[in-house]
Amino acid sequence: MATQRLMVLIFLHLLPLVAIADQDAFVGVNIGTQLSNMPNPTQVVALLKSQQIRHVRLYDADQAMLTALAGSGIRVTVSVPNQQLLAIGQSNATAANWVARNILAHVPATNITAISVGSEVLTSIPNAAPVLVSALQYIHSALIAARLDSRIKVSTAHSSSIILDSFPPSQAFFNRTWDPVMIPLLKFLQSTGSYLMLNVYPYYDYMQSHDAIPLDYALFRPLPPNKEAVDSNTLLHYTNVFDAIIDAGYFAMTYLNFTNIPIVVTESGWPSKGDANEPDATLDNANTYNSNLIKHVLNNTGTPKHPGMAVSTFIYELYNEDSKSGAISEKNWGLFDGNGRPIYILHLTGSGTMLANDTTNQTxxxxxxxxxxxxxxxxxxxxxxxxxxxxxxxxxxxxxxxxxxxxxxxxxxxxxxxxxxxxxxxxxxxxxxxxxxxxxxxxxxxxxxxxxxxxxxxxxxxxxxxxxxxxxxxxxxxxxxxxxxxxxxxxxxxxxxxxxx
Incomplete structure (x- = not known):
């Protein structure tokens, strides 16, 4: 009897993941705005439609952009900018006003499906970490009051650097410094049926490995079996960095006794140009990574730990942001320039109509x-x-x-x-x-x-x-x-x- 009860509990615990596994994964794009010739919102939406991009993530809740997206059917993730986090995390009324102004004013015409409360808060503005969960709860409470809580998920995007000992994935765990935040955050995500937002950049893992990670492994290129990375604890084989990071996230949640929260990748990509010290930031590598990433996601391949389970992903990013400061690579993650011209033509033959097909011969x-x-x-x-x-x-x-x-x-x-x-x-x-x-x-x-x-x-x-x-x-x-x-x-x-x- 005890065994039967245990099996029932495990089954009920995994139901949300089973539901996610039955859904098709999607590929979306992030829309940054640091361009010297930023297209107007109507032009942006026209590009999205022409490319059959059905999912976008905004780094704010720009009113003109949300208005332009009205009636398009495009599913939109909006964000609470980091600079507004402290105010919202300390005041239920401020959160309610934010929702009224940026969400209620636009739904249902604009198909808002998620809110990211801040971005990489733990690693970029750790002073705001104590109010992060409160901010999510206050935003969610406002959605409940508007009867939108079942339609709009609330989460926060994390850098994958909060995961320590990420290989082998089975021994990964979140930085214990953040346990006072991560544990209540995961409880919130679990109780609201939301998902963990994770920014995954194999490019940086590859760069920081000093050749310990093969370039082919980072780019999803086929590997011979003897070159695959093997988790010695689970004997799972990993053919790319992306899957290994995703599974590290799942194992890190399991370490804290959370096994039913899906992961959505809110950022991933590869720069097409870089400084002299970034020789692998090239058009060919960016094309290879994003083309293979899109095919990998849309094929519902899943990961070795969760084969066949959707890992929906937002590509970073729609446009090259030439006004960004920093290294040349920071300006060159886009699929398009400000004029809507592709930086490179993706190779997506056989993976559907989203974004591009191989256009070498017939255009x-x-x-x-x-x-x-x-x-x-x-x-x-x-x-x-x-x-x-x-x-x-x-x-x-x-x-x-x-x-x-x-x-x-x-x-x-x-x-x-x-x-x-x-x-x-x-x-x-x-x-x-x-x-x-x-x-x-x-x-x-x-x-x-x-x-x-x-x-x-x-x-x-x-x-x-x-x-x-x-x-x-x-x-x-x-x-x-x-x-x-x-x-x-x-x-x-x-x-x-x-x-x-």
Whole structure:
């Protein structure tokens, strides 16, 4: 009987983790704002939609950003900035006012699903640690009063450096200095059905290991069995640093007798550029890490300790933050620049439509939706004129005349120019009215350049701001805004007239 009771207790204790295991993991992005040319909130949301990014984490509760996200369906994690933590942690009324102003004013139109109360508080502002749990409780109480507690989870993001002796994972434990905070925090997360937020950066673990950690192990690259790291206590095999850190977090919670709190990774990524002392901060390594991370998460691989259990992750970050201080690498964690152009094209073939697919062979340049019609017409005129695109397929009676819209005709002209220029970087922008896609825009007898008759999925090639008139491989910008619209139209008419003489 005692054994049966024990089994029932263990089963009930693990139910939350079982529920999480049944859910598909997601990949989201963090949105930092320290850019010299930060796009406006509407542009940010347009980029998110175009990339099919359905989960974002904000470092504050910016009103304009939350308003722009309304109606998008995108699931949003908002944050209480560290500088507001002390006030909220010491006053229930202050917490209630914060929730009223930043949450109640935006739901349900904006799909807020979580609140991160502070970021890396224990390691960045330890003086606020004594009020951290109170801050979470006060925020949660305000959500209860608004009947939103079942919809919006409350937690706080931690640096993985609070975990000591992280390998082998089975012997990991939280820094005991923080027991007076961690134990009540974990009790709160358990009682509210929330999760432990953890920032996981294999890049820093690799850098600080002084070559003890192989680069392939940090980048999720395949390892031969004899190169895998083995936990001597559990005999579990680890093929990457990311999984080892996640399991170290689970074992650290088990050490404190908490076995049913899931982990969500609130930050992870790899810089694409660094100082001379960071030789592995490269475009290729950043692409490899983030591509492999996304595939690893979306495949619901789980970890050796919890195989098949979701480890949802937010990539750090959406944009390169060029205004950040510090090392060059601090400015170069983004997937996109401030103009919405990808820093690199992720390799995600076979992992769904989120963010990008491998675009090496089959991409197209199309007109973006919702752009200014005059700008679009001017770009079309340029492509058919100075751009030297053969636009004869667009005249009445020709295969691509229908649909007879500026957008449809511009898409054909843009794509023709893009392929004529060898799909080179910067040749699908047209002053911000064009974007790259892997969806074949061909229709009926109108066959686009590069088409093989099959459709693909959208990829990360959207540019949301006018391009600078820089050159790529010695080529001039595909559209110079100094051209007047009327002059471009005149050129286009002359060229088309010559075509049909």
């Amino acid at each position: 197209y340049c199309v007109a973006k939706e919702g752009v200014d019609r005059k700008m679009l017409q001017a770009a079309l005129d340029w492509a058919c004129g100075p751009g030297k695109v053969d636009c004869s397929a667009l005249v009445q009676g020709a295969p691509c005349y229908q649909p007879d819209t500026v957008s449809a005709h511009a898409t054909y002209a843009f794509d023709a120019y893009y392929h004529r220029m060898g799909m080179a970087e910067g040749t699908c922008d047209f002053n911000g009215v064009a974007s790259v896609t892997t969806t074949d825009p061909s229709h009926g007898s109108c066959i686009f350049p590069g088409s093989n008759g099959s459709n693909g999925t959208f990829i990360n090639g959207t540019s949301l701001a006018p391009s600078s008139n820089s050159t790529t491989s010695g080529k001039s910008s595909p559209f110079d805004s100094n051209y007047s619209v009327s002059f471009l139209r005149l050129i286009a008419v002359l060229v088309l007239s010559l075509v049909f003489l």
